[in-house]
Amino acid sequence: MSRRLIWFNRFSRRVIKPALTRIGDPKLARRGLGLGVAVGAGFGVLFRPPPQTRIREGNLGSIPCQWVVNREDTHPPHPDRVMLYLHGGGYVAGSPQDYTHLLARLARLTQMKVCAPNYRKAPEHPFPAAFDDVVAAYEGLLEDGYAPGQIVIGGDSAGGGLAFALLAHLNAQNMVPHSVFAFSPFTDATFSGLSMSENVELDPMLPAEMRDEVATWILSGHAPEDPRISPLFAPFSAPLPPVFLQVSNTEILRDDSLRLAEKLRAAGAEVTVDLWADTPHVWVFFSRLLPEAKEALRRVAKFVQDVDAMERR
Template identity: 50%
Template sequence: MSIRLRALGLVLRIFVKPVLSHARDPAANRELLEKGARRFFRMPPYALQREARLQGGVSGIWVSARPATRPVPSDRLIFYVHGGGFIAGAPETHAALLARLAWLTGVEVFAPRYRLAPEHPFPAGIEDIRAAWEALLQRGYSPDRIVLAGDSAGGNIALALLAELCSRGQRPAGLFALSPHTDFTFQSPSIRENEHRDTMLPANRRKDVARWYLSSGDVSDCAASPIFATFLNPPPVLLQYSQTEILRDDASRLAAILRDAGGNVEEQVWPDAPHVFQIFDGWVPEARDALEGVADFVARRLDVTRPGKSRT
């Protein structure tokens, strides 16, 4: 564990976790993420971000890196659903992370906007992400040339969409999720075991998040809690998470379910890292190590050669 990662954990524990623990409404969470993104999430050089407008009113952003000197494949894509606890975040708050993924993979990233709770509770968000998927297919992308992805709440939505796509024969090339939330019944032992070890997420707010996102919805609905979904012939999946975060077992339990369904699942686990630490690439070396693992996974699934690496 690097000194920088230790320092990051301390900063999050002192300044971020108390805000998340005591915020009375989502506005504080949104402001915290937006300010943090502007101040601390670094875009790599020569990254291009542009507005996306697709059929059906779908919007979002396209992100690529060094497109002038290294044209991106026109038929391959990372489809990324941003996190933010279902109540905060936007493609723009995650643009630096997406640009780093684009830089490492040489593949363009599309991040759609989706409606946030509590103003737009479940299933509004997943309806928007489903519409974005359909808009990409109408644009000419083939499911087996798209890697689904997401972090935290975005990982939840991406996994719920994956189960639906597999059931209707639109199996994507693969999926990677960074610390996904998968169970609104909160049965994962790590919720309590890591309550005090998690440097960022407060376990005491889990019922509030469920109330904001689900409103009167069923906590065991597989579209809200993909831990209860049926995955028919799932594609390869990469899950990255930390041993000390409260969502550790949301990821590990889902990995077991995917394997039972015949899926090939790779788990990459860090012993003591914050929730979605990958977004701090440029600040802590562990974030780059994690993104390198993601990039290798994407390159295998989309059959592309990573920039600066020869195909083996």
């Protein structure tokens, strides 16, 4: 464990986790995340994308999105690959603009164009609004000429859950994307994993006691077992694409990944679980601060490249 990670975990336990525990209004979480990213980018420390990044706002069908790509003269994008990245934020916060630095690093490491849809957020737009928007964004890529096998789907936290909810939707139509990856995905809105209790004290960032409040914000009376928000309960079947899951052993959401991996393997998927020790939730978000985040992103890029290599055989 790097010294920076030790310091960050201490800071998160003393500052970030207590602040999340006290948030009683999802709009405050939204403003807090946006302010933190703005301050970090302003100082050029945490969230400023590399200078060679090109950013374009656009739409996929009716869904606003942000396209992020690196300059063709430095890291030219793959001509027939695209990444659909679904950002996190507990379904109530976050935006593609908050994630530009992470999207840029993914674009550079994978040499892909990255598209991040700005899906609707709860509580103004509760479930299933986010899922519907993600499906519409995917269909927008198909309308733009991409085949399912050319689309890499990724996401983190709530966005990771959306990635697998989308996969379940595509699986039911026998449509197989290139691959799917997720950082610390939220896949079970019933919060039934053992890690929800085992890691209450160990998780340096997420407060388990917020689960009922979060469920109220995002579900609006819908069943938490619905696979559109809890893909752990989706009926997956072959054929399925290669899957990469990255999570920490101390997260309260650890078992959201481990149980999903078991279910996907039982359905015939090739699943890689990259289990880290003592890292915080979605630590790749802090790639300019933590060496562990840089290495984690390199592993995801290698996964995508390995899938390409297998397809060429």
